[in-house]
Amino acid sequence: MKYTHSNPDECIYPEIRSLLKGGGYFRNSEDISCSCSNRWPSYTPEWDYEYREYFDIYSEGEFNVAKFLSAIISLDLRKKDDEFYQLMQLYPTLKKELREVPLSHRKKISKLIESIISFKIPPYVNRVLVTSGGTFLGWIDIRPMVGGGISEAYIKPPPWMVPPQYYLTCEREVSPVASLRPRSGEVEKIECVPYVQYAWFGEIGVCAQYAARLVLLTLKGINAPTVPEITSSAVKKVLLGGIERSREEGLTVDEIANILEGEGYNIFRYSRTHKIQCTNCGNRLSIPSVSGEPTIENIYAYVESGLPVLLGIERAKLLEWWDGKGDEPHALVAIGHTLSENDKVDGLIVHDVSKYPYQVLTDPHNGKPLEEIINEAVVPVPREVTIRYQQAKKMIFGLLELLKVELEEGEEYRPMLVEADKIKRWLGEGVQRDHFEDYRIPQEVQEDFSRAFLDRYVWLFFLDRYVWLFEIKKNLGNGRREYKGDILYSGTYERILGFNLPDLNIYGFIDGNNEFQTKEYP
Amino acid sequence: MAVRMAGFSVSDAIRESQGLLNKSDFIDENGKIDYKRLVEELNKISRKMSREIKLLERI
Structure with missing residues (x-):
C-alpha cells in the first residue's frame, strides 16, 4: 500500500515522521511532500535476534513464563489435588499473599494475562520505502508492535547535506539483506550510512551497544553482529559485574573497545583523561591522556579515511538536538565532517542512535568548543594498522x-x-x-x-x-x-x-x- | 575542478614537532643532509614512542 502526502504531519507512521523531521529532511519547504509504501513482512537479522531474545518466550517454547504465571495466580488454594498445590508449599510467602486476594479477582487477572499471551508479536519488521520530493530516499524498518520504534534505517542524507560544505566519508552502497539471489535492477541499492535506533527493551544501558552495532554495520555490512549478540557477548566476556550489572549503568569505553576488538579490529582510543584504579585503596585517579586527545584533527584523520569513529560525550544535554530529558553520558558515531568557507574542518556529521541520523556537531556547539564536548573517541581500524x-x-x-x-x-x-x-x-x-x-x-x-x-x-x-x-x-x-x-x-x-x-x-x-x-x- | 578539501597548516604542525631532531647531526662536511641516517633516526624515535604508548596503555 502506498501513501502519499503533501505534508509530513499526515504520515501514518509517527516514527518516520519524527525521524525525517529530526534528521532535517524537511528543512526546505519545497521538499516536504513524501510517500511511503509498506513491504510486509521483511526479515532483518537485528529484529530476528531482538525478537528471539525478548519476545519469543511469551508465545513459543516448552517453558512459557506467562502461562505458568497465569496458572499460579488462578490457583485454588483449597484444592489439594491441584498440580501446583505441592509447589506452593515451598513458597509460603507467595501462598500467603495469594490467599489475601479473593479467588474471583485472581481469576480475572489470570484471564488478563492469557489475553496478553494471545497477543502475538510477529518475527518480521515493517519495511517502509520512503520517497521525498520525488527522490527515493531508501527504506526504514519499523519494529512490528506499538511503541516498538525504528529498528534500522537505510536512507540517503537530507538533500541539503552535500559538498562543498558537508562530506559523508563513511557512505556505503547498501541493499536489503532479504534477497537470496538478487539480480541487477531487482534490488534497491542506496548510498547512505546505515542507521540503527535503540529499543527501550534492551538490556544494560542503551546507546553504547547500538552505537557499536552502527559502527560494525558500516564496516562489515550484513555480517555485523546484532545488538542482542553484542550484549550477550559483552555479558560473557567483557562486562564488569556480568549478569548482575545494573541496566542503567551502560557500557564503559573499555568495554566498547573490547567488543570492537573482538570483531577483528585494532582499536585506537583517544581520551581527554585516562582513569586508573589504585589497587590498594580502590580510588580512581585521573591522569592526562597518554595516547592522544579526541581533537577534531585526530577524529578527522580516521573519518576522512572512511572509518566511523565512536564518540563519547560527557553530557547529552549539550547536544543541540537533545530534547531536554536526562543529562547522562552519551555515545555518537562520527560518519563525516563539514568544511568552512576557508576549508577548515569546522564540525562532524554524526548518527545519534537515541535521536536522529545525520546530525551536525558544529564547532563550537551550543556555545562550547567541540573538543570540550567530546570526551572520548574509539576508532576501529583494520587489524594490520598499528600506527596511530x-x-x-x-x-x-x-x-x-x-x-x-x-x-x-x-x-x-x-x-x-x-x-x-x-x-x-x-x-x-x-x-x-x-x-x-x-x-x-x-x-x-x-x-x-x-x-x-x-x-x-x-x-x-x-x-x-x-x-x-x-x-x-x-x-x-x-x-x-x-x-x-x-x-x-x-x-x-x-x-x-x-x-x-x-x-x-x-x-x-x-x-x-x-x-x-x-x-x-x- | 572546483572541489573543496580540508587542509591543516603545515607550519603549525612543524612547530609542534620542533626539537625532535638536531639538524646539525645529519649534515655532512659538504653541507648535504644524510637522509638515510635521518630517516633511520626518526624510525628509531618512532619505535620508542610505540613502546611508551603500549606500556602506558596497559596501566
Whole structure:
C-alpha cells in the first residue's frame, strides 16, 4: 500500500515522521511532500535476534513464563489435588499473599494475562520505502508492535547535506539483506550510512551497544553482529559485574573497545583523561591522556579515511538536538565532517542512535568548543594498522622541519589512511589526482616508486598494506590547489616509507633491499 | 575542478614537532643532509614512542 502526502504531519507512521523531521529532511519547504509504501513482512537479522531474545518466550517454547504465571495466580488454594498445590508449599510467602486476594479477582487477572499471551508479536519488521520530493530516499524498518520504534534505517542524507560544505566519508552502497539471489535492477541499492535506533527493551544501558552495532554495520555490512549478540557477548566476556550489572549503568569505553576488538579490529582510543584504579585503596585517579586527545584533527584523520569513529560525550544535554530529558553520558558515531568557507574542518556529521541520523556537531556547539564536548573517541581500524595518526604526524613533520629550508605561507596538508595500492597508482603509475591542478609525476620518479612498491609486494608479503598519506598542497582559492608533494608513513611499522617533494627537488623511497634511498628530482 | 578539501597548516604542525631532531647531526662536511641516517633516526624515535604508548596503555 502506498501513501502519499503533501505534508509530513499526515504520515501514518509517527516514527518516520519524527525521524525525517529530526534528521532535517524537511528543512526546505519545497521538499516536504513524501510517500511511503509498506513491504510486509521483511526479515532483518537485528529484529530476528531482538525478537528471539525478548519476545519469543511469551508465545513459543516448552517453558512459557506467562502461562505458568497465569496458572499460579488462578490457583485454588483449597484444592489439594491441584498440580501446583505441592509447589506452593515451598513458597509460603507467595501462598500467603495469594490467599489475601479473593479467588474471583485472581481469576480475572489470570484471564488478563492469557489475553496478553494471545497477543502475538510477529518475527518480521515493517519495511517502509520512503520517497521525498520525488527522490527515493531508501527504506526504514519499523519494529512490528506499538511503541516498538525504528529498528534500522537505510536512507540517503537530507538533500541539503552535500559538498562543498558537508562530506559523508563513511557512505556505503547498501541493499536489503532479504534477497537470496538478487539480480541487477531487482534490488534497491542506496548510498547512505546505515542507521540503527535503540529499543527501550534492551538490556544494560542503551546507546553504547547500538552505537557499536552502527559502527560494525558500516564496516562489515550484513555480517555485523546484532545488538542482542553484542550484549550477550559483552555479558560473557567483557562486562564488569556480568549478569548482575545494573541496566542503567551502560557500557564503559573499555568495554566498547573490547567488543570492537573482538570483531577483528585494532582499536585506537583517544581520551581527554585516562582513569586508573589504585589497587590498594580502590580510588580512581585521573591522569592526562597518554595516547592522544579526541581533537577534531585526530577524529578527522580516521573519518576522512572512511572509518566511523565512536564518540563519547560527557553530557547529552549539550547536544543541540537533545530534547531536554536526562543529562547522562552519551555515545555518537562520527560518519563525516563539514568544511568552512576557508576549508577548515569546522564540525562532524554524526548518527545519534537515541535521536536522529545525520546530525551536525558544529564547532563550537551550543556555545562550547567541540573538543570540550567530546570526551572520548574509539576508532576501529583494520587489524594490520598499528600506527596511530598522531604518531605518523609527529614523525613526518619532524622530517619536514629538517628538510624545509624556508616555509611557504599557506601550505597545508591533508592526512588519510589509504591502501598501499592507491599510492602505487598515484605515485608509481602517475594516475591523475583530480583534486590537484598541476599534478604530474616525472617518468623516472614513477618508475622508482613503482619498483619500490612492486618489490615490497613480491618480496615482503604486503608488509605495508595501509599507509598514512600526508598530501601537501597550497590553496590557490576558488577550489583550486597546487600539488606540493606527499609523505608516506607505514600504517603497520614505525617507518617512513617515502616522500615526494618536487619543490625541494628530492624524492625518497624504501627499495627492494629494505634500504631507504633518496634521489634528486630529474 | 572546483572541489573543496580540508587542509591543516603545515607550519603549525612543524612547530609542534620542533626539537625532535638536531639538524646539525645529519649534515655532512659538504653541507648535504644524510637522509638515510635521518630517516633511520626518526624510525628509531618512532619505535620508542610505540613502546611508551603500549606500556602506558596497559596501566
